[in-house]
Amino acid sequence: MKVVIVSDYSLNSPYGGLQTHVYHLAKAISKNSVETHIITFSDRNEDIKSNNLNIHFIKRSSRLPMLFTIPFDAKNVINKIKEIDPDVVHVQGTHYPYNYISRAIPEKYPVIITVHGIMATEYKFNKGLNFIGGFISYLLEKYAFRKAKNIIVCSEVMKKEIGKLSRAKVYVVPNGVDCKKIDNFSSSKVVIHPSIIYIGLLEKIKGVDTLIKAINIIKDDIPEIHFYIAGKGSQEENLRKLTKKLGLENNIDFLGYISGEEKYSNFKSVDICAVPSRYESFGITILEAMACGKPVIASNVGNIPSLVDENTGILFESENEKDIAQKIINLLKNQDLRDKMGLNAEKRAKEFDWDKISEKTVNIYKKII
Structure with missing residues (x-):
């Protein structure tokens, strides 16, 4: 053929x-x-x-x-x-x-x-x-x-x-998702804990601005919270301005575009992967995070609920920063739940x-x- x-x-x-x-x-x-x-x-x-x-x-x-x-x-x-x-x-x-x-x-x-x-x-x-x-x-x-x-x-x-x-x-x-390749990478990145990461396009449809607003709420309960943003796109400058406006420069790092070993090492090094999309037809990032053994917290839009459930992560109401914040706080304070979800996520990723x-x-x- x-x-x-x-x-x-x-x-x-x-x-x-x-x-x-x-x-x-x-x-x-x-x-x-x-x-x-x-x-x-x-x-x-x-x-x-x-x-x-x-x-x-x-x-x-x-x-x-x-x-x-x-x-x-x-x-x-x-x-x-x-x-x-x-x-x-x-x-x-x-x-x-x-x-x-x-x-x-x-x-x-x-x-x-x-x-x-x-x-x-x-x-x-x-x-x-x-x-x-x-x-x-x-x-x-x-x-x-x-x-x-x-x-x-x-x-x-x-x-x-x-x-x-x-x-x-x-x-x-x-x-x-390439599970075999991902298995070869380790959690070699030095990150500040507790930590969350977003990896993807920096466009309005991806909802990263909502997550930044949620970090501002989380900071009151967990002052040392750290959010890593990896990617590029037309909204990058606006997201940086929002970070500065909310006084979150010490809580948020912009990593730029990352791929390959650097991407998977970042996934494996943090506590939670976040996918705050306003619309998502599927979400390859979700599969990659799951293959890295990480729980995913994501918006309840498009196809995301078929990948993220109570066994592999947590869903939140799209564009609702208060809902996002509370669910992230709960997950960050429960190490056993994160570990359990991460193991389930890794098993689920192998189906893809x-x-x-x-x-x-x-x-x-x-x-x-």
Whole structure:
């Protein structure tokens, strides 16, 4: 079987949930007797082979914003697909230009789209984005859903949402986690306890501002509380200003973007992982924290309740800093509960090993070919 995956892609340090998903999925699929090709945009045209993967970098047709060059960039991708002549094309994401590309692929190639998040939903939380770009991307996504025959989503919650927008056959395949790799890392980071960490994008949709406000409440009860924020995004400066405004400079550290061993060592070194999202289609960060043996405290939105329960962590009301604060205080004061949840979380994470996820994905390829 020959498969083409069209997506954002990074060779070494995948950034964000989508890139992390594609990086690990492609690697796992290529070990499954599948000739795997990745087509991604870059500043150059180059074909390379890495970890049994064939990676095709496509140079964009212009330095203008991608919004203005979608048809031309899509044509270059389509030409590469024709050159490879795969059995199936897997488009990752419905943001532009991938929502346009998924509609432009010749009918002879079976196409399946993985929806990582619905643009129309996410745009509600990120209204600071370019309005025109957001609107056009919303329209392109809408048309992509109409034409799609096969769609993969990461949760039953997403399946219900997609069912309202598309007549496609919808398959549920969760995100995965590399448990074997994570097991090799240790808790080598020196942190201040009691400690909480957030690792992810610094965007409004992720709700980190709510968690900072909760730290301000927790500080009254636990003055030595320490919150580590790892990641980058458009809200970083606002979050730093909020930290200063609340006088929390001694309680909060901004770590910047971290990945690989540094990320997992941080997870393993702290007491709790927090995921305060306003909306979350799945949450790879949750799986990574669980694989590190840490309890997760997270908002009760999207698919999160299917991962975080009373055995693996605690749910709180989204955007309710008082609820977050009280539940964090209770968990930090109960070492036995944290240890029990951490052990349960680590066991649960093994159900999402990438080898299992890739096997499910390959079986779907076989069905649609």
